Amino acid sequence: MDFHAGKRTVRAVDGVDLEVRAGETLGVVGESGSGKTVTLLAALGLLPPPPYCTVTGQVLLDGRDLLTMGRRELRGIRGREIGMVFQDPMTSLHPSLRVVDQVAEALLVHDRRLSAAAARVRSLELLERVGVARPDRRARDYPHQWSGGMRQRAMIAMAIANAPRLLVADEPTTALDVTIQAQILDVLRAARDDVGAAAVLITHDLGVIAELADRVTVMQHGRVVERAPVGALFARPAHPHTVTLLDALPRLHTPLPPRPAVASGEPLLRADHLVTHFPGQGRAVVRAVDGVSLTLARAETLGLVGESGCGKSTLARTLVRLVDPQGGRVLFRGLDITTARGRALRPVRRALSMVFQDPYASLNPRMTVGEIVAQPLRVSGTYRSAGGPRRVDELLDMVNLGPECAQRLPHEFSGGQRQRIGIARALALSPEVLVLDEPVSSLDVSIQAQVVDLLGRLQRDLGLAYLFIAHDLALVRQLSDRVAVMYLGKVVETGTREQVYELPAHPYTQSLLSAVPVPDPSHRGSGRRVLVTGDVPDPTDPPSGCRFRTRCWKARPDCAEQEPELVVRPGSDHPTACLYAETERAPVLVEGRPDQPR
């Protein structure tokens, strides 16, 4: 399949054969640019027509070629025989129509005899089937009033509305938090089994593939590089690209190499009961960070995990003083910098640095790479004294980019390279602490591994302390010395990585860990999954007492009365904010040995 733009032609997909049999689930795996999404879009006729895009080949649904079909016939098939679930629940629903009406539309388009009222009744049934609680109460809601997880459920409801024979899902859970992802995967699985449909699941997440797929096709650079049943793929990957993908995947249960011991003594960076609020709608206040205390020692890595909305990014920005806190203290080397501004912050600006999440938005598109990397030096007036262009070359070299990169503009580089430029910029003033806010979340798994290796080497060579914020639990486990888990503005559990990962005491941590899809198909259904129900509460009005109680399976009446403190609970060896902290080996899925203690 070729895309044409002006005089350039990009061959996005070259000679790809895919096959799905009735009732089976085909997983299509590949990194960004591999052509997996585009192949499916082409098969469904959703790409722009020639001259923008030319597709050759055949797409056979039960022997009928979709590519040569007339538009009317094709429209009859889409939505009825083929149901689709797209990636981004934020943009896949029409923002100005009520959700229930959109689901009803999926029914009405294909069944002329259905009355509007009957369609509505059916849509409410469908929404209930996909796990939307009390859909009748939410019948008048618009998409923006629903969370990402609920919107994705609505999309699944639309996809199965007409009992399709084939379900196509393109990265259905990529934009969702881990616990929500676990819920949605269950919904997908149930929906597929309910309707008895075959499914094509496109994703870059091998864990998701292991959970749902029967057979797998691996794509790279527009070609199919490997085809195998799911068990064989994971156990005996044949193609080097598959091997790379599997190797690069950070895993939750593999043995960890030891980390160098961390020096004890005065912590480098410390937060005491830090509070940061934002004004919300009207008079509401978003309590983004609500009493967080943590410490970071020299050359140590503190991993901060939590799902979206927990406040970890706000915490990071408060620590580096991009945002002013409303309460509590931030201390750097014992110096109180909570309210410092301007001059007083100068020594801190040098020592505390940050790497941002989005490699496409964190570099000024109109500055050359050399200028970007030199910027901290210029702003602080130390460009000359640090060596000028030589220092820039030195910094680029530290992140494995050649000196000729300095003349180029950011858009000429890939995401992984841009992130390295961001790291080089962060190192310009020889900082002691680097705050990394989801630095690899938007990168492909193989590129992630490279950047993570780079960060590890830099830490060893330069003695940097890292505050590593991420939602990928396996990655955090790989990199951190200590870990803190956040929920709705508070730290609910903290300890060394061994303590937190092997004996998670707080129910939220347990559910987080068990929600991570394990990239090993032999575990399907064998472990006990601790599923969290519902969605994250409104941050402007958090639940009284323990904030997690509304979704916790252990919640008792006294959980609503007092807010549990972050202290070491009897039977545990690290601080947890739960009145009923787990004291025995947790019922979490343990690789290969679900019932045995480790």
Place this chain on the structure above:
Amino acid sequence: MSGTAELAAVAPSATHRLRRPRLLVRAVRTPGGAAGAVLTLVLVVVGVLAPLLAPTDPFAVDGPPLQAPSAGYPLGTDALGRDLLSGVVYGARTSLLVAASVAVLVVVIGTAVGLLSGYLGGWVDDVLMRLTELFQVLPRFFLALVVIAFFGPGLDRLVLLLGLTSWPLLARVIRAEVFSLRHREFVEAARLQGASRTRILLREILPNALPPGIALLGLVVAQVILIEASLGFLGLGDPNVTSWGTLASEAQRFLRVAWWLSLFPGLAILLAVLGLNLLGDAVTDALSGRR
């Protein structure tokens, strides 16, 4: 840990990443943009080189009156025997002068207001926006009548008038861009380094906010030329310079006997405005393609 080796030093252009040409170049590559660029270029060249290109002084009465286009007078002559070609050429010069001056005024005021309003927000934004609205609702033609009634006609008055009533649109566009740029991570990175607000405004925000403003400028300038011609047509132009509008205005009386007097100035206005519009649209398209 994962066994993957780090990438060796990489030269970026060795891969399939192409060097994207600059905005203006990309705009000009489209058929509309190319046409617009050519027309605009012609306008600029003719305007700048007017004294060299025009056969005579446009006010010089040296030819037979009301003569149709001929060898000696390619565009014909008017009722007083003045060469129309020279008139059109010098008219281009006037339009160019007005357009360029107004453009400068619009860019300076509009950018300043847009930047400050967008970045500082709060009461500064409120005050500046009210100011913008004030200037935006001023009715140009009536204001022109009033100004000329009080102060007499003149090119400088025209430029001031048009400049002061055209900047609001640019200010709004720049302000909207600044809103979206304000919270981008590269701006946060600069703040983190301790960059002053001025530095951030000028080095981070301005270069990124300007391109949509430039796209709009083309359209604003096209409109200015049209208005200047219209004012000339109404008799409010500067009598000391030749303007396409005044030429067209004088041509009215001779519509039936001397078609060339209306056609050529009208054609000139058409081509100039069309060219600028096409170019402005092409730049806008190139810009949105980038995003």
